[in-house]
Amino acid sequence: MATSPENNKESIYASPKMRAREQQLITETAAGNEKAFEQLYQLYFSRLFQFIFRITRTQNGIEEVINDVMYVVWDKASTYDQTCRPSTWILGIAYFKALKSVEKSVADEDRSFEFNDELDYFPDKGTHWVSQVETSNWLEVAFSQLSTEQRAVVEMTYFQGLHYNEIAEIMQCPENTVKTRMFHARKILAKSLQDD
Amino acid sequence: MNSKINSNHEHRKVWSLLPWFINQTLSATEQARVESHIRTCITCRIELKQQRQVYENIQQAELLQQISNASFNQLKKRIDTQPASLFASFRKRLDNFQKFFFQFPGLGKQFALTFGILLITTTLIFNATLEKPQAGSEYRTLAQSPEPLQEIKKPNLIRVIFTDETDVAQIDTIVSSVYGHIVNGPYKNGVYEILIDSEQKYSMEATDAIRELRDNANVIFAELAHVSLSSE
Numbered sequence: 001m002a003t004s005p006e007n008n009k010e011s012i013y014a015s016p017k018m019r020a021r022e023q024q025l026i027t028e029t030a031a032g033n034e035k036a037f038e039q040l041y042q043l044y045f046s047r048l049f050q051f052i053f054r055i056t057r058t059q060n061g062i063e064e065v066i067n068d069v070m071y072v073v074w075d076k077a078s079t080y081d082q083t084c085r086p087s088t089w090i091l092g093i094a095y096f097k098a099l100k101s102v103e104k105s106v107a108d109e110d111r112s113f114e115f116n117d118e119l120d121y122f123p124d125k126g127t128h129w130v131s132q133v134e135t136s137n138w139l140e141v142a143f144s145q146l147s148t149e150q151r152a153v154v155e156m157t158y159f160q161g162l163h164y165n166e167i168a169e170i171m172q173c174p175e176n177t178v179k180t181r182m183f184h185a186r187k188i189l190a191k192s193l194q195d196d
Numbered sequence: 197m198n199s200k201i202n203s204n205h206e207h208r209k210v211w212s213l214l215p216w217f218i219n220q221t222l223s224a225t226e227q228a229r230v231e232s233h234i235r236t237c238i239t240c241r242i243e244l245k246q247q248r249q250v251y252e253n254i255q256q257a258e259l260l261q262q263i264s265n266a267s268f269n270q271l272k273k274r275i276d277t278q279p280a281s282l283f284a285s286f287r288k289r290l291d292n293f294q295k296f297f298f299q300f301p302g303l304g305k306q307f308a309l310t311f312g313i314l315l316i317t318t319t320l321i322f323n324a325t326l327e328k329p330q331a332g333s334e335y336r337t338l339a340q341s342p343e344p345l346q347e348i349k350k351p352n353l354i355r356v357i358f359t360d361e362t363d364v365a366q367i368d369t370i371v372s373s374v375y376g377h378i379v380n381g382p383y384k385n386g387v388y389e390i391l392i393d394s395e396q397k398y399s400m401e402a403t404d405a406i407r408e409l410r411d412n413a414n415v416i417f418a419e420l421a422h423v424s425l426s427s428e
């Protein structure tokens with residue numbers, strides 16, 4: 001079933017009306033208006049949840065990361081200069097918080113393996129089991145093959161509806177890097193879709 | 197030669213812009229550039245079609261479903277990191293169990309019912325055991341002794357508690373008045389065990405003695421010791 005881009009949530013996120021409303025909420029938040037901040041929080045919760053989940057690939061502690069992000073928004077609202085879209089600013093904060101969360105979970109995983117050295121004596125850890133389950137969802141397979149940065153680019157392009165220069169701003173990298181990450185990611189996505 | 201190089205450069209440029217052509221965020225100039233190129237480039241048209249398909253599939257993917265899948269995969273990974281022998285042993289037992297019940301259709305339901313009843317009964321018995329007051333921490337009567345119970349040989353045994361003001365001489369007088377003598381006590385809780393000397397049936401004599409003791413102002417408590425010799 002074809003999806004009309006006009007009807008997508010990306011279009012809603014990107015609409016000038018929405019942008020103006022979000023800018024207003026940030027301005028009021030900067031002035032200490034808790035109601036405005038709460039509205040901004042509610043407005044962004046599901047969007048941030050999706051964004052962070054697609055980068056971290058785990059729902060563990062997502063609410064905590066969201067609250068970390070929104071705490072920064074509350075604390076630094078006065079520094080938002082309105083030159084970029086509110087979503088670019090907020091997703092930029094979320095991107096780095098999500099990366100931190102990934103790093104932390106990797107470190108935790110490493111530590112947990114330190115206490116499981118005996119597992120190395122079992123040659124077949126049954127990874128085939130995982131792959132069997134994963135094939136039930138092509139997107140799951142595809143996303144698991146992407147790097148964190150590639151997932152972020154795909155998420156910001158196809159889910160959040162951002163332009164590559166906004167993505168570059170969020171990821172604090174050159175625009176060509178964004179395109180290169182997307183180049184590799186889309187090949188994997190297309191292959192996974194074909195294999196499904 | 198130059199035009200071929202330019203064409204390749206243009207192709208690569210447009211090819212890299214396709215995702216943003218799909219999400220409609222390109223500037224008007226970039227959009228026109230892509231539209232112009234794809235009119236003549238079949239490779240880019242195929243890629244565009246494929247990426248649109250990816251985009252549409254991604255859009256349709258339920259986030260909750262993805263979360264559920266990702267969670268399940270994490271669980272599987274955790275299971276897979278368990279020692280293989282342990283897991284294999286469990287799986288084997290599970291398989292055998294399943295095979296057994298497949299041989300007898302309907303037996304599974306009966307087993308589930310029996311198992312359920314057994315589980316409830318066990319839980320009730322276990323709870324009943326746990327609900328008994330713990331010695332030292334809860335109120336308890338003299339009949340609820342923490343000491344191991346011993347069957348009594350002489351049933352006309354009475355437990356008595358006297359007031360603090362009652363001295364030893366008074367206690368002796370009171371005990372003698374009911375034809376009894378102290379066999380044990382006082383314990384830490386102030387209980388004396390008094391054996392009633394009687395040739396009659398214990399219930400009558402002991403009952404009379406208890407009634408008399410209860411009428412005495414120096415006696416706080418008096419009851420028949422039915423099952424235990426220990427009152428501490």
